[in-house]
Amino acid sequence: MTRPALAALDMAGTTIDDHGLVYDVLREVVEDVAPSVRADDLQRHMGTEKAHAIRALAAAGGVELTDEQVAERFDTFRSRLAGRYADRPPVPLPGVEDALAALRASGVRVALTTGFSRDITNSLVEQLNWRDSIDALVCGDEVAQGRPAPYMIFRAMERTGVLDPHEVLAAGDTAVDLQAATHAGCGWRVGVLTGKADRAALEAQPHTHVVEGVRLLPQLLRLAAA
Known part of the structure; x- marks a missing residue:
């Protein structure tokens, strides 16, 4: 598999715990x-x-x-x-902040993609103090159609200068996250088990990996490169 140049990550249930x-x-x-x-x-x-x-x-x-x-x-x-x-402010899921830092340190750009509107998302990112932890932010009200359409991933590619979808790792905790990754042609389509969907629901979708959480993405990339 081509090493990713971009990790496009969902927010609620994937990188943050918003308590449902x-x-x-x-x-x-x-x-x-x-x-x-x-x-x-x-x-x-x-x-x-x-x-x-x-x-x-x-x-x-x-x-x-x-x-x-x-x-x-x-x-x-x-x-x-x-x-x-x-x-009740949302909080980062365990290990996510370290994973974001590790991905970027290894040369992988990080974008957050979310079905939230820009005003909600800006507030979340400010509360989490993540402005300097990511390279791009794409919201559901900024594209013609949200997930399962691929357009948020394409916009993240545009904003980070990534041309080849095979160099994109898209990760999320729902079926539509994986469907969007498939529609975008992402080389890495990763389901994470930190949301409400169980392993069976995620594995029923086209995917390359299902892991316990975003915290394991740096390890996943190291194993793939070995």
């Missing part, structure tokens, strides 16, 4: 206007852009939202989530 708040709030804002959100429907939309998820989850409950209603629900989602994060 994003999906608690997502469920709440949909259930304000639609019947109860089924657990399997919520699982299916983990990792996707959140306005898209709101529309899809409401539709799964039999409620078709207008564009204006989706926008209103999304604004409510952002406001509620910001409040929850203020009360």
